[in-house]
Amino acid sequence: MSNDEKIYQKILKAIVEHQLPPGARLPEDRLSEAFGVSRTGIRKVLQRLALEHFVVIARNKGAQVNHPSEDEALEVLDSRILIEPQLIASLQRHWNKEYSEYFRDLVEDEHQAEHDGDMATQIQATARFHYELAKIAGNGVLAAFVEQLCYRSSLVIAAYGTRSSVSCDCGDHAQLIELLDQNDTQKAQQWMADHLQTIKHSLVLESQEEQLIDFQRLFSE
Amino acid sequence: MSNDEKIYQKILKAIVEHQLPPGARLPEDRLSEAFGVSRTGIRKVLQRLALEHFVVIARNKGAQVNHPSEDEALEVLDSRILIEPQLIASLQRHWNKEYSEYFRDLVEDEHQAEHDGDMATQIQATARFHYELAKIAGNGVLAAFVEQLCYRSSLVIAAYGTRSSVSCDCGDHAQLIELLDQNDTQKAQQWMADHLQTIKHSLVLESQEEQLIDFQRLFSE
DNA sequence: ATCGGAATAATTGTATACGATTTTGAAAGG
DNA sequence: CCTTTCAAAATCGTATACAATTATTCCGAT
Known part of the structure; x- marks a missing residue:
């Protein structure tokens, strides 16, 4: 499994298991240092999670765990x-x-x-x-x-x-x-x-x- | 609509309308100069298209229009x-x-x-x-x-x-x-x-x- | 004491740089 | 003439830099 995929799985797991509650912010900097990769890789993962509706990304305001309506x-x-x-x-x-x-x-x-x-x-x-x-x-x-x-x-x-x-x-x-x-x-x-x-x-x-x-x-x- | 979204729509349209046939290669460089943005923006779009199964991305080999099995x-x-x-x-x-x-x-x-x-x-x-x-x-x-x-x-x-x-x-x-x-x-x-x-x-x-x-x-x- | 507002800090958006991998093409050997 | 090999070109993966935007803090005015 690629490195991106592993990061994706870990964040998704944390969301699904209620470790990251709806509304929790996901700053790229913190995640990149937590996973030991640059923001590039993190952004890729966050954008995937956003397409799948697990996070929402607001322009210039970053990602947070989706709080479904x-x-x-x-x-x-x-x-x-x-x-x-x-x-x-x-x-x-x-x-x-x-x-x-x-x-x-x-x-x-x-x-x-x-x-x-x-x-x-x-x-x-x-x-x-x-x-x-x-x-x-x-x-x-x-x-x-x-x-x-x-x-x-x-x-x-x-x-x-x-x-x-x-x-x-x-x-x-x-x-x-x-x-x-x-x-x-x-x-x-x-x-x-x-x-x-x-x-x-x-x-x-x-x-x-x-x-x-x-x-x-x-x-x- | 954001710029990324416009590029996404254009490429998707070209695929769906059979302008870009299954198997067609989509090099990041060509697309980035065609759309006047850097590869960063193109990669974002291609990865989205890949998640939605319109293109397939092979590591180090780039994206091409999906030829569904x-x-x-x-x-x-x-x-x-x-x-x-x-x-x-x-x-x-x-x-x-x-x-x-x-x-x-x-x-x-x-x-x-x-x-x-x-x-x-x-x-x-x-x-x-x-x-x-x-x-x-x-x-x-x-x-x-x-x-x-x-x-x-x-x-x-x-x-x-x-x-x-x-x-x-x-x-x-x-x-x-x-x-x-x-x-x-x-x-x-x-x-x-x-x-x-x-x-x-x-x-x-x-x-x-x-x-x-x-x-x-x-x-x- | 509270409410603006400006300066500063934090964060994201986009471009670019560079190393790694793959593909291409041409020259040498059979 | 064909095959093989190796170098060069093209392409991708990742990190970093800098500009743009947003959030925060601090200070002064009411």
Whole structure:
């Protein structure tokens, strides 16, 4: 893997795992000295992250971790709701015992991370379950998009999620594997749709109220 | 629009309109003098185009217009087949007379370009019909992905399309508007799926045979 | 004490320089 | 005449320099 790619992965990991919260500034100087490369390489990485909506770059003001709007948050989840259940059908055709065991291991990793209170690992494992699943459906273009949506979902949860957003759904993933093992495509599709809906509705969108409430509190005090 | 963005648009346009064919090399020096900026700005644009799969960059060998593999070509179309019909449902809810007229104008542009033999304009108009339609479904994240898939489709057609790939489907678009005007969501979805299938099957995938045939021809002559 | 406003510091935008790698082309040997 | 080899040209990767813009701090005025 190229050096740029390694830096990209590290920063993305930090964002997705909520180490770098939404709104955090990412000055090129600090990053370049932290990674031991010149600003040139850092800029390249930041621009990539910006295209993928993990950071936003304002002209002459630099990069900061994206704080997705409520619209964006919902659209990311809606996109997954539209795509991922659809992938189940072609996924089911490739399903076999090896996959079943592999994904049970992934679920086990999730449980372990949850038990250890290791939220970063848990977030990664949860996202990975979804996009690894997407990959075996056989369409690399869609799989790449789903992978991006999964990571963006992690960022959405960082912005709007509660503790339950990340942990509540973990036990569930094993249920999907059961359905796939039973070759019950219909139910598996429905499960996936419900699962993503659950995550979507676990988001707390404070809307504009947050700012209004601040004003009101200022006036009332 | 920033200067970078303008350069990006121009190069993308040239690729999508088949002015820069798949495989064409894009040396940074030539581009930088052509656009009157330093290589820095060009590199930024090329790297963006690479992330979006319009060009491929090989280390120390530079950028060239992507020549999509057959797998990639099919996956791009399959992705559209999975997504675009699904968008019809939410699209239909926003449909109104203004949209109807707007899209009839777009179709008229397609016809005009076809009549004038202006393939570049025709390609743009055809892609635009699809992604403008996707936009009014109300999900910006998905719409952006569909837009990218439409442009990638143009590149796929540059690589594997016949003349009929670009022109045969033009008259059709008006039919979809009819169905939307009649509020016949079911048929509109089916139409979209069939339409994209038609495009997919109009591709000629020479597969590995091309190379073999070349050898055979060399021997037989 | 608080609110401008100017000077200074910090940060980004773009160009250029130089080393590294690849490609090209020509000359020498078979 | 063809192949091989090596030098030169072209091209890319990365660092650095300097200009442009933005953020911060400090000072004076109200």
